[in-house]
Amino acid sequence: MEVDDSGLPWTDRLLQVSEEAQKFAKAGGFDILAYKLGAQKEQLRPPRYMRVGLLQHSLFLPTTAPVEQQVAALHKHVGEMAAAAAACGVNVICLQEAWTMPFGFCTREKLPWTEFAENAEEGPTTTFCQKIASDHNMVVVSPILERDSRHGDTLWNTAVVIDNSGAVLGKTRKNHIPRVGDFNESTYYMEGNTGHRVFKTEFGRIAVNICYGRHHPLNWLAYALNGAEVVFNPSATVGLLSEPLWSIEARNAAIANHYFTCAINRVGTEYYPNEFTSGDGGKAHNDFGHFYGSSYVAAPDGRRTPGLSRISNGLLIADLDLNLCRQMADQWGFRVWQSLTRVYLD
Numbered sequence: 001m002e003v004d005d006s007g008l009p010w011t012d013r014l015l016q017v018s019e020e021a022q023k024f025a026k027a028g029g030f031d032i033l034a035y036k037l038g039a040q041k042e043q044l045r046p047p048r049y050m051r052v053g054l055l056q057h058s059l060f061l062p063t064t065a066p067v068e069q070q071v072a073a074l075h076k077h078v079g080e081m082a083a084a085a086a087a088c089g090v091n092v093i094c095l096q097e098a099w100t101m102p103f104g105f106c107t108r109e110k111l112p113w114t115e116f117a118e119n120a121e122e123g124p125t126t127t128f129c130q131k132i133a134s135d136h137n138m139v140v141v142s143p144i145l146e147r148d149s150r151h152g153d154t155l156w157n158t159a160v161v162i163d164n165s166g167a168v169l170g171k172t173r174k175n176h177i178p179r180v181g182d183f184n185e186s187t188y189y190m191e192g193n194t195g196h197r198v199f200k201t202e203f204g205r206i207a208v209n210i211c212y213g214r215h216h217p218l219n220w221l222a223y224a225l226n227g228a229e230v231v232f233n234p235s236a237t238v239g240l241l242s243e244p245l246w247s248i249e250a251r252n253a254a255i256a257n258h259y260f261t262c263a264i265n266r267v268g269t270e271y272y273p274n275e276f277t278s279g280d281g282g283k284a285h286n287d288f289g290h291f292y293g294s295s296y297v298a299a300p301d302g303r304r305t306p307g308l309s310r311i312s313n314g315l316l317i318a319d320l321d322l323n324l325c326r327q328m329a330d331q332w333g334f335r336v337w338q339s340l341t342r343v344y345l346d
C-alpha cells in the first residue's frame with residue numbers, strides 16, 4: 001500500500017479537530033470538518049502541506065437591518081469562525097463571495113446594497129482581516145464588494161488577499177459576471193480588469209476564481225498557466241440554478257489543471273423587502289432561493305472531501321500536500337503548458 005510521510009495510507013483521512021476549536025463551534029453553532037488530502041512520499045522533496053480553511057455561513061441579521069449593524073454582526077460571527085480555524089492551525093482561510101453583505105444584487109436596487117462596498121486596501125473589512133491574519137499567522141482571502149474611490153468610485157466584485165504578516169498582498173476581481181436568473185450583477189459592476197493573478201504566499205501559490213468564473217474552463221486554465229497550486233472559488237449560488245453542476249465543476253478543474261480547488265458557497269435563504277422578477281415571465285418574489293452551502297475541496301487526482309452541510313454554517317479544514325500537483329502532471333503526462341502550445345500551433 002502507498003504511504004505518505006506519516007506512514008499512513010495517503011488517501012483521504014479525517015483529521016482531529018482541537019478542543020479549543022470545538023468550543024468555538026459549539027458556542028457559534030457551526031460545524032467543523034477536517035480532512036487530509038496527502039500525496040505519495042518522495043525521496044528528494046519533503047511533503048509541502050498547506051492547511052486551508054473554508055468558511056460558509058448565512059446572514060446573521062435580516063437584510064432590512066441597518067447596514068452598519070449587518071456588517072458588525074458578520075464581522076463578529078465570522079471572526080469567531082476564523083478563530084476556530086486558527087485554533088486548528090490553518091494557514092490560509094477563504095471566506096465566501098461578498099461575505100460582508102446580503103446578495104442583494106437580485107433586486108437591481110442600488111441602495112442600500114451599494115453602501116456595503118468598501119475600499120479594498122484600507123476599508124474596515126480589510127483592516128478587520130489584517131488583524132486576524134497577523135494575530136494568527138494566517139493568510140486571509142476576503143471577497144468583498146469593492147468601491148474603488150481612486151478610480152471614479154467604481155464598484156467591483158473583488159477578493160482581497162492578505163498575507164500572514166497582515167499586509168495586503170493584492171487583490172483580484174471577478175472576471176465573468178452573471179446575467180442569469182436573479183443574478184443581476186452587471187447592474188452594479190462589470191468584468192474585472194486584474195487578469196488571472198496568482199499570489200505567492202509563505203504556504204504556496206494561490207489564486208481566486210470568483211463564483212461564476214467556475215463555469216469557464218479557460219478561466220481555470222489561466223490560473224494554472226500562471227502557476228497556481230490552490231485555486232479558491234468563493235461563491236454565492238442557489239439550488240435551482242447550479243446545484244447539479246456544483247460537485248462537478250471545481251473537481252473537474254482540479255483534475256484538468258493539476259491543482260487543488262476549494263469551492264465555497266453561502267448558506268440559507270435571504271429575503272428582500274421589495275419584490276423582484278427573474279425576467280422569465282414568472283411571478284415576482286421576495287427571496288433569492290436557497291443558497292445550498294456544500295463547500296468542498298478537490299485534489300488534482302480527483303479525490304475530494306465530503307461537503308459541508310446544505311443548511312448550516314461551517315468550517316471545512318483540509319491539509320493539502322502540494323507535491324501532488326506535480327505528481328499528477330507526471331502521472332498523466334498532460335501538461336497545461338502543452339495544451340496552450342497546441343492551441344497556438346494548430
Ligand SMILES: NC(=O)NCCC(=O)O
Nearest residue numbers: 178183211212236237242
Ligand atoms: N455569484 C454568482 O456569480 N452567481 C452566479 C450563479 C452561479 O454561477 O452559479
